[in-house]
Amino acid sequence: MTPTPAPSARTWRFLPAASTYIALSIAAFVSLFPFVWMLISATNTSIDIIKGKTSFGDAFSTNVTNFFTLVDVPLVFWNSAKVAILTTLLTIAVSSLAGYGFEMFRSKMRDHIYSLVLLTLMVPFAALMIPLFMMMGRAGLINTHVAILLPTIASAFIIFYFRQSTKAFPTELRDAAKVDGLKEWQIFLYIYVPVMRSTFAAAFVIVFMTSWNNYLWPLIVLQSNETKTITLVVSSLASAYYPDFGVVMIGTILATLPTLLVFFIMQRQFVAGMLGSVK
């Protein structure tokens, strides 16, 4: 046996770090490339994009002008914002209460009901689409934003997330609040919400993004141009007979901005929330 030479030992020591960086670089490339490509394409004509041009062009202002003439931008953004914000607020209100309730209140039925809630996660949305559509039709809600809101508000996943996070909420805080004279809803509002604020922030980011990017269900229930959201409009531009990809890219950029904004504003809270609220 020859002793291992020193340089080789050092190489071995750096290998884990090196492979981490390589893996991270690949991940960064994969997630950043579409963004960069989107930005580049927004400055090129449709023909150039199809040809696969990868450098910045000079068609940006034309694309913007075309987009704004094709699309009623304020209306579409208003629709999207209205739906996303209402969905987010209502989902968080319902799911945080449900998560709090499931964790705080003991009852024989608790875990059975909870299992049922989780079970709904296993039903694919495709299987629910037609029954939901028929329900909305009977209720006369087709082509309204309420039809998008209703099925998403009680989100099993967000309920699950809140219940899991609530496990870290000290029950003695609730007891202390009771001794201090708070009713259950006051404990929720004045103690639970502020203590769990990073959980709420993370839930806000998740639900807002999901809702803003939601495509399939709005596509089915929103039929008139007056009610359509940005995702629908962009996709309809892309599926036109002669799609102008430069214009599509402008739409994509505009559609991405709000989610980016929300994420950057709430980034710190989001990460804290994913790691657990209570320190």
Added chain:
Amino acid sequence: MADVRLTEIRKSFGALDIIKGVDLSIETGEFVVFVGPSGCGKSTLLRMIAGLEDITSGELTIGGSVMNDVDPSKRGIAMVFQSYALYPHMTVRENMGFALRFAGMAKEEIERRVTDAANILELGPLMDRKPKALSGGQRQRVAIGRAIVRNPDVFLFDEPLSNLDAELRVHMRVEIAKLHKTLKSTIIYVTHDQVEAMTLADKIVVLRAGVVEQVGAPLDLYDDPNNTFVAGFIGSPRMNFLKAQVASIAPGFVTVSLANQPDVQLRLPAAAPSVKVGDEVSIGVRPEHFRAAGQGDADLVVAVDVAEHLGNTSYVYAHVSAGERIIIERAESRSAINREKLTVGLSAASSFLFDSAGTRVR
């Protein structure tokens, strides 16, 4: 008036009986300590008094009024929790004033009370910090302050010192004793630490498995325990129990001989003995009650395992020929211990006789 009375109090969680009929009277201004091993139901009993657990059956009165179904905030109690339970998003000042603000008290009055409590507990410089920026001892003081400002009839403490290190625990123990002297309020204090119980209590309630084993002043429990459980629980190091057999009974006395050593006999006072000749019994001797050889009523030879010298006193860990391990405290001698056999004197006056079920024979 802030007397607390429990009558036939019971608590079940589903089919599980946790508190099995507790009767207790706590007088105004009394410092009562619930003590017992972990899981015996101390916290549950305290939480029932606080109104944080429903009372399954029985009656609870505070200051003469039935409180079974009264809201915790209207029972005239304040509670200090083991984990302190300070609201993490509020400063010390806000934490202390929260209940008062919530009850709609005038700002100046809140400010006055919070300042008073802060002075008593020396919290002045910490008032604008959040709990996260406080040490364990400081959090504990804030938790006590939060209780004080409410000016309750009854203070409830649930193992308030168990998260502190040993030194701080002793310090806070003294602080709490001082506080009781200052405020003169009724205090119910839960602990599993018999030293805390002995040092703080006017009255100790010893609990085991949801049943009150004995109630009494600390020294009464020490001097006159009702059974082996109380005898073993109160006093540190714990009482030694030696197996023995009743050899003869005379009016006012029971003579027992030690298991395996029939020649070691003790004549113990017992006015109305509930045992008969031949019964298995046990003799309880506290470590500090062994005498020097020849100084007691009988001599006992033990085999020494180890000795610990603490300076002011020494503990000898030994076993008797029947096999029971015992601890002997020898305040006077340091050298006598470095040998294999040790002869100690047993004194009838400071030994306790228990029957085979563990009940005291008096």
